[in-house]
Amino acid sequence: MLTDIEKNLLRDHYRAISENLPGFRPRAAQRRMLAEIANAFGRCSMPPADSEQAPEDNSGDSIVVVEGPTGVGKSLAYLLAGGVMAKSRGKKLVVTSATIALQEQLVNRDLPFVIEKSGLPLTFALAKGRGRYLCPYRLYQLTADTAQGELLAMDPSMALWERKPEQAEIDALRELADEFYYRRWNGDRDTWAENIPDDLWRRVTNDRHGCLKAGCPNRAECPFYLARDTLENVDVVVANHDLMLADVSMGGGVILPAPEQSLYCIDEAHHLAKKAVNQFAAEHSLAQAMAWLDKVPALATRVQTLIDKPELCANAMDAAGACMESLTEWLWLLQGVTELEANSDNLEPSWLVEDGVLPEHMKIPAANMALSARALYKNLTGMADAIGALRKDKQQDAVLLDKLNADAGFFVGKVEPLVALWDLYEREPDENAPPIAKWVTRRADGKGDYIFSASPVSAAGSLAANLWRRASGALLTSATLRSLGNFDLLLSQTGLKWLPDVQCVALDSPFNFSEQGELYLPPLHATPKDPAAHTREIIDWLPRLVDLSQPLGTLVLFTSRRQMQEVAEGIPAELRQCVQMQGELPKAVLLANHYAALKEQRPSVLFGLDSFSEGLDLPGEACVHVIIAKLPFAMPDDPVGRTLSRWIEKRGGNPFIELTVPEASIKLVQAVGRLIRTESDYGRVTILDNRIVRQQYGKRLLASLPAFRRL
Structure with a gap:
């Protein structure tokens, strides 16, 4: 249970944000999320400080699943609630995400913001795998006399090479050694100004098997151990899902704090199940x-x-x-x-x-x-x-x-x-x-x-045994966690279904979808089951859907690269000139061109695949129309998916209804979510797949979408 002191701390720090941030408006959904997290973490067990044993009767009452739509302010809620509760309960707050972009946002923007505006004294660090750090001993073996700091000639008998190194490689190693020795570089690969080739880097990094550990003469200056020591002395550790899962698979507490001493805030949690399956594969x-x-x-x-x-x-x-x-x-x-x-x-x-x-x-x-x-x-x-x-x-x-x-x-x-x-x-x-x-x-x-x-076709059992039943507490959150209106798929795939007291909360969106957006389902004749006819119909409809007389942004999402390219080739030249197509240029360049066209009062149309349907933020008139070419069904054609589908069939189930449709629901909601990003956004979603109105499952997919006006 939350103590009075914890309640007051949460209230005071949240109030401080509202007072220190001009124009700040408390959001009901954000306040509820903060309360749900605090209450869940307030139910975490309190074993002796030196204990790493989780209670045997862990039923998940300190775990909460929160779907927080865009605009709720999820990171502020979980950093504030998690930070207060971790410090109060003597735990580490471990924040993980699926993407580098969100990790950088947390470290460079969100955490400094919360600390400055709320007055909550938090220290934090970004956790990385060992392979991102230099091994000084290896580098010195290859290049330098550490006592004098003078780079010596290469000694072939000591070098970790299966071939004679090129002079350019030797020069590059000498530069690395010089910059590290004189502390102009900290040994983190990501902080080196230029790209270090993989073949060169693997000669100067290390893994846990080749490491000399406490016996290393350079242990005191080892970037990896210095980084790990830092993690032991901060309040908040920011990592990615892969590193968290790798640590759990090694027993926990190897790289990150032990689960028993951690409160987890797992953002972008809709990726967790599949990442866990990959982690346990071989x-x-x-x-x-x-x-x-x-x-x-x-x-x-x-x-x-x-x-x-x-x-x-x-x-x-x-x-x-x-x-x-x-x-x-x-x-x-x-x-x-x-x-x-x-x-x-x-x-x-x-x-x-x-x-x-x-x-x-x-x-x-x-x-x-x-x-x-x-x-x-x-x-x-x-x-x-x-x-x-x-x-x-x-x-x-x-x-x-x-x-x-x-x-x-x-x-x-x-x-x-x-x-x-x-x-x-x-x-x-x-x-x-x-x-x-x-x-x-x-x-x-x-x-x-x-x-x-x-x-394994499912990581549910491993997650339940090695993470959820051991963790002091956990939050799983994302803008899209429900499938077809419920949390069943997520709970099943992550193993949380076996913990009966896990709380699931779906927060209300701060947006007025019925006034801000509209949904159009054109009367198409062709079904995607006839790819050629469906592509021809998309080519026919796009010129009617995209208004080239206005300097507005349109996003067209495809599930097939081949269909995207065929549509691009078939549309009129006037429209094709306005298209920025994924794969033709790097994503950053495409987006820069998109914004440049709009700034010059020209229309711009983005053609993208699955990666453009998630995480792409195009507020305002950068995107006033999202056109979805086909429902995002991912048929299980990989070995893991085929094995799982057959197992479901043998048990009398229907893998299409039990897996394919629910997963498509999540992807469809994510794609539709590209339209309304702020309270002032407006626009239309068009779906060019008649199965959404002709098939029984289409009604369930429609019901899970925001309450746009239907045209």
């Missing part, structure tokens, strides 16, 4: 695995001469050999899979394992491969730990030991996806649980290769 190349497995004995032999644990090295060599034998057996097994036979029509065929259940003759080979991969991982990590322990005692051999440690870390990093993939291949979920999609793709490049892939 794949590896058969050919590449065989190549690095062949090198494990050489590493083990080198390590064996230094550490007093010969069984680790012997077991690693045995496990690597067992992996190679199993993969060789799989190479033979795949020769008999007819779906993987290449032909002139399909040079890279794919085989989807039906229902995620391997044929009987493949189950034992899969189990053997999983067992061998786990044994290899165990012994390689043991070798790496032994090298690290030895380095503490033999400083005179530091260079040699560090090279061995980096090599061992390289192989540990390689075997991890191997373990992940074969754990999934070996696993068969319970009868009522969603399946695991498993597929193999044949590659035609080089001497040929096979790519093994696997993915």
Whole structure:
């Protein structure tokens, strides 16, 4: 429950904003959102300060889902409520988003605004993955004498190169080293003025396997550890969904604060479920695995001469050999899979394992491969730990030991996806649980290769167990979270449906849709099921829909690049001259051209695909007409979608009604949402798909749209 002190703090800081911001108008929806978040976080458990154990009976009463339409002011609400409650309850506020744009907005604009205007003393930092930071030790190995700060000639025996570096690369490394040594650069890749090529950057960054950790002589100046230390001392940590999910998959508290000590504000939450599925997926190349497995004995032999644990090295060599034998057996097994036979029509065929259940003759080979991969991982990590322990005692051999440690870390990093993939291949979920999609793709490049892939079709169980039941509290928010008028799809896909006390709130929009906008459904004859006829009808209608006599902006959204291009080719030249089409120029340039045309009193028409239907902000006369060419149905043609659809069908369901239509509803609302962005906006939405009036599901899609006037 909220304490009186917390209630007063929330009230006082919100009042301070209204007093310090000229023209500020309290919004009922924003005030309700702030209250819902505070009340949910006020129900978070209060374990002892040194405890990282979540209560076993976590029912989700400290979790709230809030759909906040455009114009509500969501970020102010959750930063203020979350900031007050996190400081009051001794927690970290972890704010995550799906896009870089929103992260930058939070760090550069929203958080400074809340702190300045409300008077709430918050410290904050942006969290990034280790791969965004320089490894000083690696850079100094390649370029510099750290004692004198003088860059030395390249020593090929120490360099982390598989080829002789080019002079330009050496010069670039020297510049990086010089700028970092004299603290003119902080070691964050994103703060370097120019683009650093990936091939060069991977030689001077690091991963958790190759890192010397506390034994590194440059630990005190390591940008990654300095950034992580900063996260431990701030009130608010801003991250992205991928980093949060990666941290959770590693057990939590590895990069970000532990879930038990965190209050999460997850913005753009409609992306979370699919990002989680991707996070828990795995794949590896058969050919590449065989190549690095062949090198494990050489590493083990080198390590064996230094550490007093010969069984680790012997077991690693045995496990690597067992992996190679199993993969060789799989190479033979795949020769008999007819779906993987290449032909002139399909040079890279794919085989989807039906229902995620391997044929009987493949189950034992899969189990053997999983067992061998786990044994290899165990012994390689043991070798790496032994090298690290030895380095503490033999400083005179530091260079040699560090090279061995980096090599061992390289192989540990390689075997991890191997373990992940074969754990999934070996696993068969319970009868009522969603399946695991498993597929193999044949590659035609080089001497040929096979790519093994696997993915859970749902991350609901993992999210429920590893995040929601452990978190002190959480807010999930976005402008569009409901599908067909309810939260069922989101709750199901994220695993929140298993927490009975989760609160779901749909806030009212601050806009008067019935006065600001109108909806037009032209009497089309062609259905999108006849693509050619539908395209011809769009070409016929567009000149009638777009008024070229006024300097106004129009947004036309397509679900198919091919149809977009065919329409662009078929419309009259006068209209085509006004079109800015996605793919012809970078997005930023297209938008700049769009605004320039309007400024010059010329009409402008944007042609865009799915990415233009979300996150694109065109207020005022930059967009007074949104034309939707086709309902945004995404048919499941990928392995994960096909496996899930088949599972739904086998259980007597209809995947089109249960998945495709609800997901289309969310996308349609997002697309329509491009029209009204402020309280003074106006305009029209036109949908050029007659299924919305002819099909039964069309009524449900229409009912979920804003209450525009119908023409």
